[in-house]
Amino acid sequence: MTHSPSSISRPLPVPPPLSARARLAKWWRGEATAPAKRVQFDRPLTPWVFLLPQLAVVVIFFYWPSVQAVTSSFYLEDPFGFSATFVGLDNYTDALSSGEYLSTATFTAGFALVVTALSLGLGLLLAVKADKVIRGASIYKTVLISVYAIAPPVAALIGMMLFDMHIGPFTQLAGLFGYDLKVGVNYWDTAFAMTLIAVWKQIPYNFIFFLSGLQSVPVSVREAALIDARTGWARFKDVILPLLAPTAFFLLIINITYALFDTFAIIDVIVKDKPANNPMTLVYKIYLDGFKGNDIGGSSAQSVILMVIVAALTVVQFRFLERRVHYG
Amino acid sequence: MMQKIKPLDHLILILGALFLIAPVVLAVMSSTHSAVWIHTNGIALLPGTDAYATYKKVLTARGGFTGDVTGARMILNSMIMGIGFAVGKIVLSMMAAYALVYFRFRLATLFFWMIFTTLLLPLEVRIMPSYQVMSELHLLNTYTGLIVPLLASATGTFYFRQFFKSVPDELLEAARIDGAGPVKFFFDILVPLSRTMMAAIFIIMFVYGWNQYLWPILMTTDEHFYTLMRGIKSILQVWVGSQIPDYNEAFALAVLAMIPPVFVVVVFQRMFIKGLTESDK
């Protein structure tokens, strides 16, 4: 072979590794991460003017309360808020050793699991079907998406009507089978209603993402699958589903977060501040203990525990998202 | 590609659509009947004749399920909440994202993390201390108190940052050669360029703001600041103990509460889906 010109091209010099001090200096100068743009403005004041409003809101309404949550979780405050005593980790041990807290935690986990599984499954099923049909596709889509916009409390209000002990069709239906459905009184009946409403409200969200995920599968890949796989099921299982995996994982985290937090309104509408014998989620217990029970320390300790759980979930999500960006 | 019409596919879709839309239809239909009618006949499948009376009462009558706030006032408050939140979110997050993407400045990395850490923790986990902060700042029962604290999440900033990063670098370079400084570049180039993105985020955030429940419940005790969602809580509190509950009014309130967000999402469907699915990447 002839000499390749690259064999004599000059290699670029490799930069030396940075000392700890140099890295700190980079942090200070704001150069620790790769710049988002090749060229950036270099002004002393302007970026601050742009950043300040958001930063102020974040500090006042995020960091201040978060820090307060952590501090007050170490104190025992009297119900009138006149005095507070430092009690160390007592609030945490109290919470974690209380049977009520643990049963709420168990219910929350089960609730999250069932809501996530059902709404993901049904969302996927509908998306796959909507992706297949041509006739009427936009009508199905519009109908399914419109439910996304309905607020959880509104969904719960309608749901309550459907489960109402006098007029509710679900109650009547159960009555036909000889079952006395008592939502708001019977623990499992209430849990059933909560789950159904929560799933109903979340299906459209999953549907939207799955459908857009399906529609971004290249036609060429579908055609290749058509040649390689004989049955529709094999095509779906071996080709489409792996391509949907990133979307599904993203949705998994979102759905867990939804079941943990966004269902607050649904639970509140059904339980109406009266825990009685009703199931509830951890967030709702924080609210009840803090606002109705005036147990600020205990409520804060529960908040911190939940913060740790959510933070862990979100970190997992971000790490994953980063990877997904790399794969394009 | 070959496409065969499969009856089973349509059947599943129709069932799914029915499952999702039926409760909405039932709510709309029932809201057109009287409370007594519903009490005797149950949930309605067909329209009734009392729509005008019910909606008129819900929209204009004081008292009833709450002391002295009308449904119209609650709609106004929900509008203020939805639009105020969406606009505030767009303004704040666009500015912050601009600073983070287009400037080199001291401690940028620190502020980047400070802002994006807010994505970790939803409001629900810190309601108690947030309430205390609001009361210390005397922001209970104010529109500021309703809207501004909700802006303390970086979702919008995240979306805009992704979008700005996808804007070709050369645009800034061309603008700099054309003599545009940071402020001019922002208003002359970047803002007009972000119009679609702004619209998509507006829709998402409007729905989010309109649908807020927990925060208005904590922030407002003065009925003049009640939103529709807060009204739903009140109507349920009156519920307990009444002989024949005002089913029709509750349904009417629910219908009023869903019309604006559903309308916005359905009309701007394409833009909304694009904003939702693409900016979450």
Next chain:
Amino acid sequence: MAEITLKNVGKTYAGGVTAVSEVNLEIRDGEFIVLVGPSGCGKSTLLRMVAGLEEISTGEVAIGARVVNKIEPSERDIAMVFQNYALYPHMTVRENMAYGLKNRKTPKGEIEARVAEAARMLELNAYLDRKPRALSGGQRQRVAMGRAIVRQPEAFLFDEPLSNLDAKLRVSMRGEIRKLQRRLGTTALYVTHDQLEAMTLADRLVVLNGGRVEQVGTPLEVYHRPATTFVAAFIGSPAMNLLDAHVVGGRVILEGHDMGPAQAPDGPVTLGIRAEELQSAPRGLPVKLDYVEELGASRILHVAAGGQYLAFVQSPEIAIPEQIYLTVRPQALHLFDTATGARIGQVPAPVAEPVP
């Protein structure tokens, strides 16, 4: 209109990576200079330093009599055409061209006159009120040119402006750019990785490799007297044959065959021969045919001499002989140092020095 002077210019990034080092260049007023090299050679960085889009780490850049190191891009009195055009998508063609002038507070009447003149020159009159997305690639390219022209700058800077066009359009736009620059007489600095584009456009070429200048010269100088094996291989198509050879007693020996005289000390050398300089003859270097590329007007024969492969160009009218022997004029032998790749001695080259 101005000269541009680069003195010892270098660029080191914050991470410690050196992209450009010790570049010295004097560009005459009205000259068309092309910076050419493979990707990552630092040509774009160099251009962007002249534009003011990259900070200059070391050395000095002067436009006209003014050192511009610390001057904002908009104050340097240059105009730039980008590879992806960088048109403002929400502005019409007219607004795109006028934006820079508006920012410089040019009087309205003057802006209109200049835009009209540029539009006439570039045949864009019919499109002035369209948005860029309603234009074809070639038209967008013209608008980008127009935006540069209306500013009447001291210098045009082009950053691979034709790379996004299809091959045919590229050739015609190339001609237009050259004509336009001649007509306006504006100094131009043009970056490309395409050696053909570089050859056809340039008054002088600057060949860059690994952030350093390998050679500066007119296209013909660079073609006929490449300063290094890198330049030899990079400029010209097919690439120059570079072969392991030896000098023994003033003769170049390739695979045991005497190729001609050499003014070099005895020892191993890299021998460079352009494909079009090799001729098949009744006797000479015996080679074996490997494969043939038919190009229509000519034909490239790939052959092996011993263990080394080389290419030569032949007219398609001549039949391919059974047994091929190659000869070459002594003037067409290029010798390079095997270790450094630098050209050795003054190999007599029958090239008339082009006077710019």
